Amino acid sequence: xxxxxxxxxxxxxxxxxxxxxxxxxxxxxxxxxxxxxxxxxxxxxxxxxxxxxxxxxxxxxxxxxxxxxxxxxxxxxxxxxxxxxxxxxxxxxxxxxxxxxxxxxxxxxxxxxxxxxxxxxxxxxxxxxxxxxxxxxxxxxxxxxxxxxxxxxxxxxxxxxxxxxxxxxxxxxxxxxxxxxxxxxxxxxxxxxxxxxxxxxxxxxxxxxxxxxxxxxxxxxxxxxxxxxxxxxxxxxxxxxxxxxxxxxxxxxxxxxxxxxxxxxxxxxxxxxxxxxxxxxxxxxxxxxxxxxxxxxxxxxxxxxxxxxxxxxxxxxxxxxxxxxxxxxxxxxxxxxxxxxxxxxxxxxxxxxxxxxxxxxxxxxxxxxxxxxxxxxxxxxxxxxxxxxxxxxxxxxxxxxxxxxxxxxxxxxxxxxxxxxxxxxxxxxxxxxxxxxxxxxxxxxxxxxxxxxxxxxxxxxxxxxxxxxxxxxxxxxxxxxxxxxxxxxxxxxxxxxxxxxxxxxxxxxxxxxxxxxxxxxxxxxxxxxxxxxxxxxxxxxxxxxxxxxxxxxxxxxxxxxxxxxxxxxxxxxxxxxxxxxxxxxx
Amino acid sequence: xxxxxxxxxxxxxxxxxxxxxxxxxxxxxxxxxxxxxxxxxxxxxxxxxxxxxxxxxxxxxxxxxxxxxxxxxxxxxxxxxxxxxxxxxxxxxxxxxxxxxxxxxxxxxxxxxxxxxxxxxxxxxxxxxxxxxxxxxxxxxxxxxxxxxxxxxxxxxxxxxxxxxxxxxxxxxxxxxxxxxxxxxxxxxxxxxxxxxxxxxxxxxxxxx
Numbered sequence: 001x002x003x004x005x006x007x008x009x010x011x012x013x014x015x016x017x018x019x020x021x022x023x024x025x026x027x028x029x030x031x032x033x034x035x036x037x038x039x040x041x042x043x044x045x046x047x048x049x050x051x052x053x054x055x056x057x058x059x060x061x062x063x064x065x066x067x068x069x070x071x072x073x074x075x076x077x078x079x080x081x082x083x084x085x086x087x088x089x090x091x092x093x094x095x096x097x098x099x100x101x102x103x104x105x106x107x108x109x110x111x112x113x114x115x116x117x118x119x120x121x122x123x124x125x126x127x128x129x130x131x132x133x134x135x136x137x138x139x140x141x142x143x144x145x146x147x148x149x150x151x152x153x154x155x156x157x158x159x160x161x162x163x164x165x166x167x168x169x170x171x172x173x174x175x176x177x178x179x180x181x182x183x184x185x186x187x188x189x190x191x192x193x194x195x196x197x198x199x200x201x202x203x204x205x206x207x208x209x210x211x212x213x214x215x216x217x218x219x220x221x222x223x224x225x226x227x228x229x230x231x232x233x234x235x236x237x238x239x240x241x242x243x244x245x246x247x248x249x250x251x252x253x254x255x256x257x258x259x260x261x262x263x264x265x266x267x268x269x270x271x272x273x274x275x276x277x278x279x280x281x282x283x284x285x286x287x288x289x290x291x292x293x294x295x296x297x298x299x300x301x302x303x304x305x306x307x308x309x310x311x312x313x314x315x316x317x318x319x320x321x322x323x324x325x326x327x328x329x330x331x332x333x334x335x336x337x338x339x340x341x342x343x344x345x346x347x348x349x350x351x352x353x354x355x356x357x358x359x360x361x362x363x364x365x366x367x368x369x370x371x372x373x374x375x376x377x378x379x380x381x382x383x384x385x386x387x388x389x390x391x392x393x394x395x396x397x398x399x400x401x402x403x404x405x406x407x408x409x410x411x412x413x414x415x416x417x418x419x420x421x422x423x424x425x426x427x428x429x430x431x432x433x434x435x436x437x438x439x440x441x442x443x444x445x446x447x448x449x450x451x452x453x454x455x456x457x458x459x460x461x462x463x464x465x466x467x468x469x470x471x472x473x474x475x476x477x478x479x480x481x482x483x484x485x486x487x488x489x490x491x492x493x494x495x496x497x498x499x500x501x502x503x504x505x506x507x508x509x510x511x512x513x514x515x516x517x518x519x520x521x522x523x524x525x526x527x528x529x530x531x532x533x534x535x536x537x538x539x540x541x542x543x544x545x546x547x548x549x550x551x552x553x554x555x556x557x558x559x560x561x562x563x564x565x566x567x568x569x570x571x572x573x574x575x576x577x578x579x580x581x582x583x584x585x586x
Numbered sequence: 587x588x589x590x591x592x593x594x595x596x597x598x599x600x601x602x603x604x605x606x607x608x609x610x611x612x613x614x615x616x617x618x619x620x621x622x623x624x625x626x627x628x629x630x631x632x633x634x635x636x637x638x639x640x641x642x643x644x645x646x647x648x649x650x651x652x653x654x655x656x657x658x659x660x661x662x663x664x665x666x667x668x669x670x671x672x673x674x675x676x677x678x679x680x681x682x683x684x685x686x687x688x689x690x691x692x693x694x695x696x697x698x699x700x701x702x703x704x705x706x707x708x709x710x711x712x713x714x715x716x717x718x719x720x721x722x723x724x725x726x727x728x729x730x731x732x733x734x735x736x737x738x739x740x741x742x743x744x745x746x747x748x749x750x751x752x753x754x755x756x757x758x759x760x761x762x763x764x765x766x767x768x769x770x771x772x773x774x775x776x777x778x779x780x781x782x783x784x785x786x787x788x789x790x791x792x793x794x795x
Contacts, residue, residue, distance in 0.1 A: 055780055057768070057771070057780065058766035058767075058771070059766060059767050059768050059771070062690075064687070064762065064763070064766040065766070066762075068694075069691070069694040069695050069696055070696060092696045092697065093696065094696075201786060202786050202787070202788025202789070203788060203789060204788065204789050205789035205791070205792045205793075206792075207789070208789045208792040209792045209793070212792070244782040244783060244784075245782070245783035245785070245786045246779075246780060246781065246782060246783070247779040247780055248780070369793050375775065375776040375777070375778055376778065376787075377778035377779050377783075377786075377787055378779075379779050380779050380781075380783050380786045380787075381786045412775070412777070412778075412779075413779075414771060414777055414779060414780060415765055415766065416765055416775060419761045419765065422739065422742070423739055424668065424669040424670070424735060424739060424757055425668065425669065425670075425671060425732055425735075426671055426673055428669070428670070429670050429671065429673065429678075429774070430673070430675075432765075433675065433774060433775060436775055
């Protein structure tokens with residue numbers, strides 16, 4: 001897998017820009033159809049196992065797993081009080097990272113904020129420029145969307161329907177499940193369809209108590225965390241081990257045995273083994289080129305991340321998978337005579353309808369009957385639990401449309417949960433010890449409405465380290481999101497009370513825009529080329545040999561975590577792309 | 587223990603009033619007034635007034651990340667032990683070498699305000715201890731030490747006061763250092779995870795007796 005030297009003289013069948021969940025999937029599908037593909041990744045290939053060190057004990061790490069002193073990672077207050085770009089004001093820190101880059105295990109995966117500035121409204125933008133992108137550190141919650149999401153407009157009149165139904169995507173969800181592995185329990189919910197699950201994880205005692213109370217008292221479902229983790233192993237993949245319940249998923253950082261899905265071991269290395277894939281890392285794409293006569297995409301200009309030298313590659317098809325916001329940026333950067341507003345942007349919708357998940361409402365609690373009990377092993381698994389959406393399903397909430405779900409977990413963890421209590425000394429120490437296994441918490445993820453007025457464009461002045469215009473944000477949560485957070489806070493308390501938990505803290509503050517790392521919608525699909533950027537196969541309405549296969553294609557955010565849906569959509573689109581290429585249509 | 591006693595709850599001390607007294611003592615000692623509160627002011631005054639403090643630093647401070655003088659290190663050792671003491675269940679902060687963790691943390695910090703907080707905090711802790719117990723922190727009994735830190739813990743919200751900020755940072759780093767140490771993880775909490783499992787145990791009985 002030598003990636004420093006690739007042949008740039010030939011014309012590839014497809015060039016794929018970005019190597020995360022979407023880019024990896026595009027490589028997998030296209031190479032399996034026999035297409036010759038060049039993958040361009042803006043960052044380098046990290047020695048990822050050495051970065052992640054999933055089983056390292058904190059005391060074996062010089063900084064106990066925290067950042068070395070010449071690093072700083074932005075926190076909630078800094079994101080909220082300061083305005084982007086976030087670089088100025090941190091001059092005495094050699095490296096400046098997003099809030100996810102706050103550990104010794106993630107510091108090299110997240111980009112340096114100073115090299116990659118952005119402007120406009122406050123936004124906690126987490127970017128991982130390296131082979132695999134954010135899949136190296138993702139939260140692993142792998143959920144399907146349903147027709148409650150695809151046809152949400154029909155239910156409440158807001159926004160647009162997707163140009164597909166669940167029945168269109170369901171076979172591709174199945175393919176993703178079987179190829180990459182997902183653990184969970186079937187619940188038979190219409191609004192959260194089941195996957196083809198591998199062996200489920202188990203709930204610990206605090207979680208079982210909550211599950212039973214929700215079922216009997218509130219009629220709500222609590223199910224095991226549906227993790228994109230292989231618990232039974234994958235016979236067809238030699239790069240990934242099955243999960244051995246080491247519990248390292250608790251901390252920020254990925255999985256060094258690759259039981260948790262990541263794009264390189266799950267998709268890119270197997271694709272490279274077909275002999276059809278070339279990989280060029282350190283390739284910062286600055287423009288997609290088009291033919292001045294036909295308007296079709298012809299290739300991409302990129303700058304070498306390290307040498308700053310400029311390169312060009314030709315391709316028959318261009319697949320953009322740079323992440324929702326970077327993909328929008330690249331389309332806007334790719335202006336030409338035929339495409340004066342940016343590539344694929346005759347509708348004017350590129351960068352708009354930007355949406356994600358709003359976070360902040362939740363509770364942390366103590367389970368009284370677990371206080372003072374002998375220590376138990378509670379965290380040896382890829383996640384705790386998920387409480388699927390229960391709002392606006394059968395009845396209409398008077399205060400907001402759409403829904404939210406909760407993620408949560410309980411029980412003992414390597415670093416104890418109760419250290420923030422007041423005081424010190426013998427009683428403090430004993431309190432922390434007695435309560436360590438008795439904590440449980442949950443936090444909501446709500447749908448942010450896809451609104452045209454939430455958008456990104458190019459900053460006219462500020463440029464990144466490579467001289468490429470920076471992205472400018474025009475993005476704020478609205479009334480629906482704030483009403484949702486309020487409801488989230490109340491229902492979280494209601495559920496804790498139903499379970500008989502002692503509520504220690506109610507979280508009411510809305511986390512900074514961007515916190516969910518689920519940005520979506522900036523090049524949405526649709527049947528009408530005037531109101532959408534892509535058709536139902538994530539193919540540009542304007543440019544037939546251009547596909548945008550990451551989260552930017554989403555029509556709405558739903559409240560489910562997007563990675564699994566990004567990959568299912570991408571698989572469907574790339575199957576279509578390969579068929580169209582064979583037919584000679586593109 | 588002269589000024590605080592068990593009936594302090596009935597007659598809570600006037601923290602700010604008391605503070606004037608111990609600041610006066612410490613100011614006399616160093617020949618400058620620290621009645622003004624912002625850290626920057628204190629830091630500035632300290633820079634002007636404290637060539638002595640700088641000379642105290644060991645010569646190899648920069649290369650090893652060591653920040654505390656031997657005397658300061660000993661004081662930090664006892665402060666951390668007061669925060670998380672040894673008990674019949676497990677070792678405390680001293681056994682976990684938390685002072686070394688803090689020494690490295692402060693020493694390698696690029697932020698001079700951090701260093702100043704520790705330099706000043708350690709000095710003022712002794713002034714406080716003198717004020718309340720008539721002894722330095724190190725000379726005080728375990729009860730004396732608890733009494734001094736209790737004054738700060740009880741007034742945790744007064745974050746404009748350097749000593750309070752120092753106490754909060756002391757507790758923060760002691761907790762971080764202790765519960766990420768082998769003593770904290772294995773002896774104190776008896777943590778069972780971070781190993782290969784054939785099968786996660788889950789929950790046999792959600793309501794153990």
